[in-house]
Amino acid sequence: MADNDQLTRRDFLKLAGVTGTSVVVAGLGATALGHTSGGATTGHFEAHAEGIAPKPFWVMTIDLTACIGCNYCTYACKASNDTAPNIFWNYVYQQDEADKHRYLPRMCMHCENAPCVEVCPVKATYHREDGLVVMDYDKCIGCRYCEVACPYGARYFNWDANTDPNPYVPAWGTPEIARRPRGVVEKCTFCFQRLDGAAERGLVVGVDLKATPACVNVCPVGARTFGDLYAENSTVAKLVTRRNATQLRPELGTVPRVYYLV
Amino acid sequence: MFSAAVYILGIKRLVPVARIAVFVGMIGYSMALLCLILDIGRPDRFWHGWVFWNPHSMLWEVTMCITFYMGILVLEVLTIAAEHNLLKRYPIVHRIAERLHHLMPVLAIVGMVLSLLHQSSLGATYGVVKARPIWNKSNMPILFILSAVAAGPALTIFAISLLSRLNKRPIVKWSLVEDVARFDGMALLALLYLRFWDTMATSYSYVPLRSEALVETLLGSYSLAFWGGEIILGIVLPATMLLTPKFRKSSGAMLFASSLVIIGFVINRWEVTMTGILMPISLSPVMPVAATTLYIPTWIEWATVAGIIAYALMAISLGLRYLPVLPARVAKSSRKTSAKRRPAPTATPAIEPIVQ
Numbered sequence: 254m255a256d257n258d259q260l261t262r263r264d265f266l267k268l269a270g271v272t273g274t275s276v277v278v279a280g281l282g283a284t285a286l287g288h289t290s291g292g293a294t295t296g297h298f299e300a301h302a303e304g305i306a307p308k309p310f311w312v313m314t315i316d317l318t319a320c321i322g323c324n325y326c327t328y329a330c331k332a333s334n335d336t337a338p339n340i341f342w343n344y345v346y347q348q349d350e351a352d353k354h355r356y357l358p359r360m361c362m363h364c365e366n367a368p369c370v371e372v373c374p375v376k377a378t379y380h381r382e383d384g385l386v387v388m389d390y391d392k393c394i395g396c397r398y399c400e401v402a403c404p405y406g407a408r409y410f411n412w413d414a415n416t417d418p419n420p421y422v423p424a425w426g427t428p429e430i431a432r433r434p435r436g437v438v439e440k441c442t443f444c445f446q447r448l449d450g451a452a453e454r455g456l457v458v459g460v461d462l463k464a465t466p467a468c469v470n471v472c473p474v475g476a477r478t479f480g481d482l483y484a485e486n487s488t489v490a491k492l493v494t495r496r497n498a499t500q501l502r503p504e505l506g507t508v509p510r511v512y513y514l515v
Numbered sequence: 516m517f518s519a520a521v522y523i524l525g526i527k528r529l530v531p532v533a534r535i536a537v538f539v540g541m542i543g544y545s546m547a548l549l550c551l552i553l554d555i556g557r558p559d560r561f562w563h564g565w566v567f568w569n570p571h572s573m574l575w576e577v578t579m580c581i582t583f584y585m586g587i588l589v590l591e592v593l594t595i596a597a598e599h600n601l602l603k604r605y606p607i608v609h610r611i612a613e614r615l616h617h618l619m620p621v622l623a624i625v626g627m628v629l630s631l632l633h634q635s636s637l638g639a640t641y642g643v644v645k646a647r648p649i650w651n652k653s654n655m656p657i658l659f660i661l662s663a664v665a666a667g668p669a670l671t672i673f674a675i676s677l678l679s680r681l682n683k684r685p686i687v688k689w690s691l692v693e694d695v696a697r698f699d700g701m702a703l704l705a706l707l708y709l710r711f712w713d714t715m716a717t718s719y720s721y722v723p724l725r726s727e728a729l730v731e732t733l734l735g736s737y738s739l740a741f742w743g744g745e746i747i748l749g750i751v752l753p754a755t756m757l758l759t760p761k762f763r764k765s766s767g768a769m770l771f772a773s774s775l776v777i778i779g780f781v782i783n784r785w786e787v788t789m790t791g792i793l794m795p796i797s798l799s800p801v802m803p804v805a806a807t808t809l810y811i812p813t814w815i816e817w818a819t820v821a822g823i824i825a826y827a828l829m830a831i832s833l834g835l836r837y838l839p840v841l842p843a844r845v846a847k848s849s850r851k852t853s854a855k856r857r858p859a860p861t862a863t864p865a866i867e868p869i870v871q
Contacts, residue, residue, distance in 0.1 A: 375560075
């Protein structure tokens with residue numbers, strides 16, 4: 254359960270977000286809370302030191318220097334989460350330069366200060382107790398305001414009912430969650446169906462395949478790492494602190510949970 | 516707004532205009548509600564906003580404002596409907612209408628607050644979105660409210676001019692229309708002033724995506740809609756006409772000018788929405804902006820809009836025929852002409868306009 258301090262802080266950030274001053278707040282935050290490591294604000298660590306960060310604190314790191322653009326993550330995601338053909342919870346952007354290709358895998362960033370949560374008129378998208386941004390498909394009215402408000406383009410709308418067989422099943426995995434109905438928005442969930450209750454099943458998140466997001470498991474070059482940022486000997490924490498880690502569009506003050514190693 | 520002018524500022528001479536404005540306003544708001552219900556992915560869940568509150572969401576505020584304002588408009592129209600002959604035999608209706616009539620100043624104030632709040636929240640719906648830098652500015656609510664203040668009276672002028680021409684004589688004292696037209700001209704000038712400085716301020720420093728969207732608006736694929744549609748046809752030309760006494764005297768000129776204002780208003784909303792949405796998001800410095808995309812409404816979208824406009828025309832003509840929206844003289848004459856064409860309806864339009 255989130256304690257009072259955290260609620261206060263989050264509410265404060267929410268308030269700041271809506272009055273359009275979160276740039277200022279993020280700036281203050283960077284001064285007061287965060288030192289920067291390799292250009293990335295690591296406000297997450299300070300939040301932990303103050304005891305206001307939820308436990309466990311799931312983050313993902315993606316090594317952009319390792320990514321080869323094979324799209325396996327996209328395929329595995331589409332199979333496990335059973336998404337419609339035109340919906341990509343995970344997507345790999347490609348940019349071609351003269352002598353090389355550059356890739357940028359994108360999923361939901363599970364922002365600390367998520368614009369989609371702020372703007373949803375019916376609270377269909379919300380922060381779980383552990384801070385993951387999830388959706389209540391039974392509440393969603395399909396207004397798509399969240400889709401417009403997401404700075405990362407991570408949200409997709411179900412324009413049609415998804416009734417076709419999934420071409421990525423069974424080659425890339427088997428569906429683990431029910432298909433979403435027509436007329437609601439959906440996005441990456443960090444495969445929370447695998448994370449939840451992992452300890453009870455005797456599994457370690459980020460290590461055991463059954464307790465790790467599908468995109469992390471399938472990556473053939475091991476570009477992705479998933480885990481608890483504050484756990485002892487946390488691999489993600491080591492990567493975030495020792496490598497040159499950055500988040501996407503940090504200037505927006507969203508504080509994403511996906512760190513890119515560049 | 517007109518109710519407010521009548522009941523708060525005590526401009527009694529505007530009463531006939533206010534009645535038409537309230538009636539047309541109610542139809543307009545029901546159109547907006549219909550649009551919203553058809554636009555969302557799950558129309559069956561339209562009531563979720565009333566039950567699952569997120570007061571932090573601008574869209575929630577808009578939903579609540581529209582809901583309450585629609586309620587106020589219905590109450591205001593009820594006082595008109597209660598004068599209907601069919602309802603006159605039920606004294607209770609009369610008593611309720613009487614009560615409501617005393618409440619009118621309150622309703623007018625609440626209505627004005629809600630309508631101002633609603634248009635501002637609508638602007639803020641865009642203004643708070645940081646993911647679309649061209650929208651993300653505190654001017655948005657003010658721009659939206661000002662353009663609505665300009666377009667609202669234009670809609671009333673449009674309705675009155677059109678009905679006057681169809682009736683071959685003014686349905687209200689024409690000097691009233693001239694008053695409203697003068698006000699509307701001023702409102703347009705105020706809008707132009709703010710639009711100018713907003714554009715100037717937006718253009719002064721480079722902000723990724725905001726600057727690209729601005730260039731797209733001023734010089735790119737939306738430049739014709741902006742300069743031609745919104746500024747020249749939507750503001751400059753009608754403001755000139757509305758502020759020129761010679762044009763104000765002609766119902767034809769007023770019909771033309773007011774329709775320009777309305778079209779300019781629609782173009783403004785379209786262009787503001789599109790320039791924000793069509794500018795793709797640059798995820799990171801690593802991945803720069805991709806090419807702009809194009810949006811063309813599908814036939815389903817056109818058909819939906821046509822259906823909603825058809826509903827509005829039908830509701831307005833039914834209302835004008837069966838409700839005492841118009842002052843008595845005209846109502847009588849229109850009844851006479853229509854009686855020639857078809858058998859007399861069971862209900863007859865009321866005779867006396869209420870002027871208190």
